Every structure is written in structure tokens, then in C-alpha cells.
Amino acid sequence: MPGSGHSRFASLHDVELCAYSATGERRAFGELVRRHGSAVRGVLRRMGAQGAEADDVAQDAFLTAFERIAEFRGEGTFAAWVKKIAARLYLRRLQRDRKLGALTAEAxxxxxxxxxxxxxxxxxxxxxxxxxxxxxxxxxxxxxxxxxxxxxxxxxxxxxxxxxxxxxxxxxxxxxxxxxxxxxxxxxxxxxxx
Missing domain, CATH: 1.10.10.10 (Winged helix-like DNA-binding domain superfamily/Winged helix DNA-binding domain)
Structure with missing residues (x-):
């Protein structure tokens, strides 16, 4: 049943979800995305990303986090870890688009x-x-x-x-x-x- 998997993961702590995700359990990682996706997009919007761009960078951040989930040691929160990933990805995008120079050159x-x-x-x-x-x-x-x-x-x-x-x-x-x-x-x- 699709609902039983969701409820099983919904009751787990982020660290437990990360451990399941490290074994390749996509539904566990999906729960992490559900819990923290809005906060990640919010940080990106406050950094200057607009609408679809914030969504794109957040998605890239979660993909990167899933690929590197084994690196998450639980020393901080998962939310903080994925927000750092998102911030760095957004900065790379700004640098690639040469927007960062205009921002930092601002008087x-x-x-x-x-x-x-x-x-x-x-x-x-x-x-x-x-x-x-x-x-x-x-x-x-x-x-x-x-x-x-x-x-x-x-x-x-x-x-x-x-x-x-x-x-x-x-x-x-x-x-x-x-x-x-x-x-x-x-x-x-x-x-x-x-």
C-alpha cells in the first residue's frame, strides 16, 4: 500500500530518514524533501532567486543531497545541510550567469x-x-x-x-x-x- 510506506517514514526523525536514504530508499528521502522543501525554497528566495529559479535550485540541491547523503553525519540538522548545498548551488548559478559581479560591485x-x-x-x-x-x-x-x-x-x-x-x-x-x-x-x- 502506498499510504503505509508514507506513514512509516512520516514518523521517523530526519537522521533515521537519512540512514534509510543512504541505503537507496527513495521514499525516505521523499519525506525529507516534503519536510524541508519549502524552507529551502524560502532561503533561495531571500537570497534573490525568483519563482521557478528557486524551485530549480532547490530541486538540484535535493538531488545533490540524495547523491551525497552518505556524507551527512548528523552533526547538524539535515535542513541546515541541504540549505548550505542550495546556497552554494545558487551562488554558482549567479557566478555562471555573471550576475554576482553586478551584485558585489553595488555601491x-x-x-x-x-x-x-x-x-x-x-x-x-x-x-x-x-x-x-x-x-x-x-x-x-x-x-x-x-x-x-x-x-x-x-x-x-x-x-x-x-x-x-x-x-x-x-x-x-x-x-x-x-x-x-x-x-x-x-x-x-x-x-x-x-
């Missing part, structure tokens, strides 16, 4: 539009990321969304480590400013409830 002084002051508006991460320059968004997403270290991001982007750290720092500062309430009332209210 540091370029400031995005100032955030709206509507305290009642629900601001999500996707909207907040729009205040970052393309390079800042790429660096922040690689380090926090895909789980790469600053050193790994610097190597992948072929940028000096200090430059990546600067982009991440500036990006995080902009995100904090964008996501912080204007009058601080929400934060004060939370402190009072603790």
Missing part, C-alpha cells in the same frame, strides 16, 4: 527607501529584507538563512572576510531598525509582562 553607499512609519502594519521578514542592498541581503541570508559561516560565505562569494562581516553587520542593523517598533511601546509592554 555600499546606496541606501534603500526609508521604512514606512506605520506601527500598526504587520512587517514580515520578506518585506524587511527589501530594505537591504542586494549584497547585504545575500550575505545575511547566506549566514543566517542557509547557515554558512562568515568564512564560508566569503569563500563562496569570493569576497574578503571583513567585507562579508561588514555587509552582515550593516544588514542586521537595517533589519533591526526596520523591525523595531517606532515608539518602543510594544517592547516596554513585553518587559512588563515578564
Amino acid at each position: 555600499i553607499e546606496d541606501e534603500p527607501e526609508t521604512p514606512r512609519g506605520d506601527a500598526d502594519a504587520a512587517i514580515d521578514l520578506e518585506e524587511a529584507l527589501k530594505v537591504l542592498s542586494a549584497t547585504e541581503r545575500l550575505c545575511v541570508t547566506m549566514c543566517f538563512g542557509a547557515g554558512l559561516s562568515h568564512t564560508e560565505a566569503a569563500e563562496a562569494l569570493n569576497l574578503p572576510l571583513g567585507t562579508v562581516k561588514s555587509h552582515v553587520k550593516r544588514g542586521l542593523e537595517k533589519l533591526r531598525a526596520r523591525l523595531a517598533p517606532e515608539d518602543g511601546a510594544v517592547l516596554e509592554g513585553r518587559r512588563g509582562n515578564g
Whole structure:
């Protein structure tokens, strides 16, 4: 029965699914894709991949992960591992398409539009990321969304480590400013409830 295989794998931990996948069990790996596909595509979209491109790179990342599943040691989460693979594949695609040069050559002084002051508006991460320059968004997403270290991001982007750290720092500062309430009332209210 097709349903019994799915339910058998649906109850297993990612590490167990990886072990089954390493033996060639495609349904176990299918469960990993079902669990983490959306998160991988989300990281790619935050890095700048649009629609079908994010889907294509995510698919390539999962194919690569399946081919290399024996290399997964369980030292981190499977989700973090496949996100790193996806981020690296996307960067290779950018380099191949010569888009990366345009992103990294972007002027540091370029400031995005100032955030709206509507305290009642629900601001999500996707909207907040729009205040970052393309390079800042790429660096922040690689380090926090895909789980790469600053050193790994610097190597992948072929940028000096200090430059990546600067982009991440500036990006995080902009995100904090964008996501912080204007009058601080929400934060004060939370402190009072603790």
C-alpha cells in the first residue's frame, strides 16, 4: 500500500530518514524533501532567486543531497545541510550567469527607501529584507538563512572576510531598525509582562 510506506517514514526523525536514504530508499528521502522543501525554497528566495529559479535550485540541491547523503553525519540538522548545498548551488548559478559581479560591485553607499512609519502594519521578514542592498541581503541570508559561516560565505562569494562581516553587520542593523517598533511601546509592554 502506498499510504503505509508514507506513514512509516512520516514518523521517523530526519537522521533515521537519512540512514534509510543512504541505503537507496527513495521514499525516505521523499519525506525529507516534503519536510524541508519549502524552507529551502524560502532561503533561495531571500537570497534573490525568483519563482521557478528557486524551485530549480532547490530541486538540484535535493538531488545533490540524495547523491551525497552518505556524507551527512548528523552533526547538524539535515535542513541546515541541504540549505548550505542550495546556497552554494545558487551562488554558482549567479557566478555562471555573471550576475554576482553586478551584485558585489553595488555601491555600499546606496541606501534603500526609508521604512514606512506605520506601527500598526504587520512587517514580515520578506518585506524587511527589501530594505537591504542586494549584497547585504545575500550575505545575511547566506549566514543566517542557509547557515554558512562568515568564512564560508566569503569563500563562496569570493569576497574578503571583513567585507562579508561588514555587509552582515550593516544588514542586521537595517533589519533591526526596520523591525523595531517606532515608539518602543510594544517592547516596554513585553518587559512588563515578564
